[in-house]
Amino acid sequence: xxxxxxxxxxxxxxxxxxxxxxxxxxxxxxxxxxxxxxxxxxxxxxxxxxxxxxxxxxxxxxxxxxxxxxxxxxxxxxxxxxxxxxxxxxxxxxxxxxxxxxxxxxxxxxxxxxxxxxxxxxxxxxxxxxxxxxxxxxxxxxxxxxxxxxxxxxxxxxxxxxxxxxxxxxxxxxxxxxxxxxxxxxxxxxxxxxxxxxxxxxxxxxxxxxxxxxxxxxxxxxxxxxxxxxxxxxxxxxxxxxxxxxxxxxxxxx
Amino acid sequence: xxxxxxxxxxxxxxxxxxxxxxxxxxxxxxxxxxxxxxxxxxxxxxxxxxxxxxxxxxxxxxxxxxxxxxxxxxxxxxxxxxxxxxxxxxxxxxxxxxxxxxxxxxxxxxxxxxxxxxxxxxxxxxxxxxxxxxxxxxxxxxxxxxxxxxxxxxxxxxxxxxxxxxxxxxxxxxxxxxxxxxxxxxxxxxxxxxxxxxxxxxxxxxxxxxxxxxxxxxxxxxxxxxxxxxxxxxxxxxxxxxxxxxxxxxxxxxxxxxxxxxxxxxxxxxxxxxxxxxxxxxxxxxxxxxxxxxxxxxxxxxxxxxxxxxxxx
Ligand SMILES: Nc1ncnc2c1ncn2[C@@H]1O[C@H](COP(=O)(O)OP(=O)(O)OP(=O)(O)O)[C@@H](O)[C@H]1O
Ligand SMILES: [Mg+2]
Numbered sequence: 001x002x003x004x005x006x007x008x009x010x011x012x013x014x015x016x017x018x019x020x021x022x023x024x025x026x027x028x029x030x031x032x033x034x035x036x037x038x039x040x041x042x043x044x045x046x047x048x049x050x051x052x053x054x055x056x057x058x059x060x061x062x063x064x065x066x067x068x069x070x071x072x073x074x075x076x077x078x079x080x081x082x083x084x085x086x087x088x089x090x091x092x093x094x095x096x097x098x099x100x101x102x103x104x105x106x107x108x109x110x111x112x113x114x115x116x117x118x119x120x121x122x123x124x125x126x127x128x129x130x131x132x133x134x135x136x137x138x139x140x141x142x143x144x145x146x147x148x149x150x151x152x153x154x155x156x157x158x159x160x161x162x163x164x165x166x167x168x169x170x171x172x173x174x175x176x177x178x179x180x181x182x183x184x185x186x187x188x189x190x191x192x193x194x195x196x197x198x199x200x201x202x203x204x205x206x207x208x209x210x211x212x213x214x215x216x217x218x219x220x221x222x223x224x225x226x227x228x229x230x231x232x233x234x235x236x237x238x239x240x241x242x243x244x245x246x247x248x249x250x251x252x253x254x
Numbered sequence: 255x256x257x258x259x260x261x262x263x264x265x266x267x268x269x270x271x272x273x274x275x276x277x278x279x280x281x282x283x284x285x286x287x288x289x290x291x292x293x294x295x296x297x298x299x300x301x302x303x304x305x306x307x308x309x310x311x312x313x314x315x316x317x318x319x320x321x322x323x324x325x326x327x328x329x330x331x332x333x334x335x336x337x338x339x340x341x342x343x344x345x346x347x348x349x350x351x352x353x354x355x356x357x358x359x360x361x362x363x364x365x366x367x368x369x370x371x372x373x374x375x376x377x378x379x380x381x382x383x384x385x386x387x388x389x390x391x392x393x394x395x396x397x398x399x400x401x402x403x404x405x406x407x408x409x410x411x412x413x414x415x416x417x418x419x420x421x422x423x424x425x426x427x428x429x430x431x432x433x434x435x436x437x438x439x440x441x442x443x444x445x446x447x448x449x450x451x452x453x454x455x456x457x458x459x460x461x462x463x464x465x466x467x468x469x470x471x472x473x474x475x476x477x478x479x480x481x482x483x484x485x486x487x488x489x490x491x492x493x494x495x496x497x498x499x500x501x502x503x504x505x506x507x508x509x510x511x512x513x514x515x516x517x518x519x520x521x522x523x524x525x526x527x528x529x530x531x532x533x534x535x536x537x538x539x540x541x542x543x544x545x546x547x548x549x550x551x552x553x554x555x556x557x558x559x560x561x562x563x564x565x566x567x
Contacts, residue, residue: 052428078430090428092421095414098554099546102411103418104429110411110548111431113439117406127411127550135554148555170429 003066005030005205006051006082006174011060011070012229013043013050020046022229023060028174033197033206035216035237038226039250044209045087047226048176052084053077064174081173085180087209089163093152097143097162100151101134102127104169134169140195141165142188157183164192168199177208181215193219217241225249260386262502264458267393268451270494273478274397274404274487275447280476281484281543282408283440284420289329289345291471292352293322293445297452298462299356302371305457311375315396315453322449323442330441335434349469357464369463371456393454400447404487407443409547416440417485417546474501477525481532483539492540500524 006028013021020043028034036044049055051062053074062070064080072080083104092100102108108130110116110123138144141161146154151162164180180196181189193215200206210216217223217237225233225240227249233240240246272294279285297318304314329348336344375388407413415436418426423433456462474497482493504521532539 054424054428073432074424074427075430075432078428084428086425090422090425092418092425094421094543095417096545098551099414099417103414103426103431106430108411111415113407113412113443116410116412117403120406120410123411124549127548128553131550131554166429 004028004063005065006207007063008047008051009061009063011047011050011057011062013046013055013057019229021050021057024226024229024231026224026231026234028205028207030173030205032200032221033193033208033219035220035223036207036209036226037211037213037216037223041228042226042249043229044226045178048084048178048209051077051082051176078170078172082176083167083170083172083174084176085163085167085178087178087182089159091151091154091159091162091166094150096148096150097138097154098131098134098147100162101138101166101169102130104166105130105134106171137165137168140168141192157185160184161188161192168204172204174205174207177206177210179209179211181210181212190215257383257386260383260390262498264386264389264393266495266498267390267397268454268458269475269478269498270397270491271400271451271454272448272475273482273490273494274400275444275451276475276479277482277484277487277490278404278407278416278447279440279444281479281486281490282413282420283416283437284423285437285440285444286339286342287345287441287444288342288472288476289347289349290448290475291467291469292329292345292349293326293448294452294455294471295349295352295356295467296322296325296445297449298456298467299369299452300449301453301456302369302462305372306369311457314457315450318453319446319450322452323446325449326441326445327438330438346469346472349467349472353464353467370461371459373457373460389458393458396450396454400450401487401491403443403447404490408485408487408544411548414546474525477529480529480539483541483543485543486539486541487544489539489541496540497525500528 004027006026008024008026011021011024012019022043024047036047038044046055050057053069053072057070060070061068064082067080069077069080069082092103108123109119109126115123135144135147138147141164143158143161143165146158151159154162160180160183164177167175167177180192184192189212196206197219208216208220220237223234223237223240224231225243225246227245232249233243233245235243272290276287276290279287300318300321301314304317305311309317329345332344373385375392407416415426415431418429418431419433419436427433478493478497479490480493481496482491483489501521504524508520
């Protein structure tokens with residue numbers, strides 16, 4: 001069998017007495033859109049934060065591309081190619097939209113102190129290319145007109161869009177999206193998924209938490225279901241909707 | 255009067271450098287360095303000790319900057335892992351510890367008695383006025399270098415990362431920026447500038463003692479940055495000029511004023527009032543944050559006109 005891109009083994013994370021993530025196992029193979037659903041508070045965001053290295057798992061291990069990443073710092077995990085778009089956008093508010101995008105750019109020479117001072121030529125050219133890329137992505141998420149507005153002045157939905165755009169700008173191998181369509185108008189939400197699908201053909205694998213199941217299930221290749229910290233079901237979307245565990249997660253109180 | 259004016263210019267230049275360095279740390283990167291005076295002190299004493307053993311002035315200045323940067327690095331190791339408010343307190347304490355150490359130890363550069371410092375450039379047989387002019391030249395040359403460095407850093411991808419760390423360090427970290435490394439670098443650059451200014455200060459006054467490095471210096475520099483406008487290098491310079499001006503003004507005025515309070519505290523009262531006014535009516539400072547400018551950005555923004563450059567509302 002093909003080596004999984006992301007492999008999560010027996011990962012647990014608890015806060016005090018709350019097991020937010022409880023012995024979760026999961027495999028994501030390269031390519032396509034992978035979904036993660038579950039009721040509020042079922043541990044989806046916590047699982048994402050654990051993958052990102054923002055939380056250290058209390059137990060278990062996470063492998064990316066065959067390498068154990070659960071002990072790496074978040075910036076090294078970005079280096080491996082895992083990037084996240086936060087559920088509550090964490091934008092750089094007093095910077096404009098374009099600068100927000102450019103921060104995410106991978107391997108910008110000018111990010112280094114000495115380069116920024118003494119080798120300005122070396123990154124000026126690179127920056128031109130990066131700006132083109134950033135503007136392309138901004139066009140995709142309908143934010144091109146706002147490129148030079150402060151991120152702090154965007155509306156709630158636009159903030160979400162920028163958060164997703166910034167994730168794409170980072171050119172990850174695996175992009176985690178935490179409710180990308182929340183607060184986005186339904187038409188744009190759907191067309192955004194359509195565009196993500198196109199990206200997934202270009203080497204980005206998506207792992208998406210989404211409460212708007214109808215959109216997610218239309219585009220996802222495989223869906224995981226979490227309930228109270230546990231992974232309770234998985235399968236192709238049309239199989240998952242028929243799984244008893246899926247209903248129990250959303251409806252059952254038992 | 256002319257001499258007084260020239261002396262004022264030297265002070266503005268020296269504190270302009272310190273204000274630039276705090277602006278880099280706090281204005282751009284959000285690091286609340288409440289121990290600025292510590293690095294100023296390190297620079298001043300490094301200069302004093304070296305010049306006493308006959309090291310030429312430029313080497314003294316460079317070493318002052320390097321040693322201050324080294325102190326900045328050492329302090330940054332534990333401090334930058336702390337939350338912002340703990341960082342502020344620990345650096346503040348560091349400055350006081352250094353000062354008290356020198357005060358208590360007569361072995362260190364004269365201890366409480368202070369130490370005389372030879373001027374950087376002393377031309378034989380010229381008037382005090384010419385000496386002052388030479389000093390202004392030296393100080394403003396250093397200021398220019400610091401300003402250029404600060405501007406280059408601010409208007410580069412590095413400056414973008416600094417601001418990102420200020421805005422949301424967790425997000426910056428998740429986007430691949432090693433925040434501990436960046437903070438340590440910025441702390442070192444800022445401390446080097448403060449150390450350089452300390453060296454200039456020592457050689458200009460030709461005498462230093464521990465009482466000249468009270469925490470009040472730190473707060474004066476903070477006032478410069480807050481008044482002038484954080485994250486704007488011109489603002490830091492403007493703030494340095496204004497605060498120094500108020501300081502001098504209050505010093506002169508108090509001889510002529512009849513006040514119900516001890517007039518020697520007039521500056522502090524004025525400064526306090528000034529800070530409150532600024533924070534109430536213009537919290538962003540007199541000059542607002544300057545956006546990042548790089549050649550490529552300018553090209554997109556003004557060169558092709560494909561995008562609307564007005565803030566979208
Ligand atoms: N930092 C934290 N400290 C304490 N408890 C936390 C923390 N983060 C999450 N939790 C708890 O962990 C559980 C899972 O939270 P999480 O945010 O992962 O849920 P979620 O599935 O993302 O929910 P939603 O769909 O509402 O976003 C919740 O019970 C929450 O209260
Ligand atoms: Mg969540």
